[in-house]
Amino acid sequence: MGHTADEQLLRSLYTEHGGPLLGFVLRLTSGDRHQAEDIVQETLLRAWRHPEIHGDRPLRPWLFTVARNLVVDAHRAQASRGGPRAPLDDAATIAGHDDLDRALESWTVAQALADLSPHHRAVLVETFYRGRSVGEAAAALGIPAGTVKSRTYYALRALRLALEERGVTP
Structure with a gap:
């Protein structure tokens, strides 16, 4: 070089x-x-x-x-x-290496979530972070349950891509 x-x-x-x-x-x-x-x-x-x-x-x-x-x-x-x-x-x-690794993973996931569209991020926050059912998430977001299901599916795909771009592999 x-x-x-x-x-x-x-x-x-x-x-x-x-x-x-x-x-x-x-x-x-x-x-x-x-x-x-x-x-x-x-x-x-x-x-x-x-x-x-x-x-x-x-x-x-x-x-x-x-x-x-x-x-x-x-x-x-x-x-x-x-x-x-x-x-x-x-x-x-x-913090040992495990704690640091968990913190870095959390930080990486948060960064990847920030890259998602607001609609995708919202369904993931409701269903995974807040632990709401599809029906509860639909009510909280004011959208039909079918929309929550499809957005969750596509949001998870987008999140997987965002994580792979950051070097995190499933």
């Missing part, structure tokens, strides 16, 4: 993942923007230095795990130097 290809890769990593990653790290650092930006930069540099991780699996969960580990490492380093402890969200130290 030439120098410009390297720059393009780093730029595309930042464009695609920088915003969500910064939001995640800001929550872990209790809003310390300077520290969060440093962590995001280091995380993206590590992804750039290890192009082999861009293979078959989704990149974003790897990025979030690396960022979380960097936040925890920075917190521990500061504590070992005897300095004042940087604010650290308890979730960063308590």
Whole structure:
């Protein structure tokens, strides 16, 4: 890879993942923007230095795990130097990989849901999130039960596609 290809890769990593990653790290650092930006930069540099991780699996969960580990490492380093402890969200130290994976899956599903049409999103929220029957969802949405059934069918197909585009496979 030439120098410009390297720059393009780093730029595309930042464009695609920088915003969500910064939001995640800001929550872990209790809003310390300077520290969060440093962590995001280091995380993206590590992804750039290890192009082999861009293979078959989704990149974003790897990025979030690396960022979380960097936040925890920075917190521990500061504590070992005897300095004042940087604010650290308890979730960063308590959450294991399973908790982080569940959080990332939830976040990914929420993003995919946001991409659906308002009609599709509404039937999924009523039937799955709120646990309403077809009849109850129809009454809540003011549409016939048959419409709830067909919209749910197509909404699930659209949601599956949106998740596949994000690297989540069934």
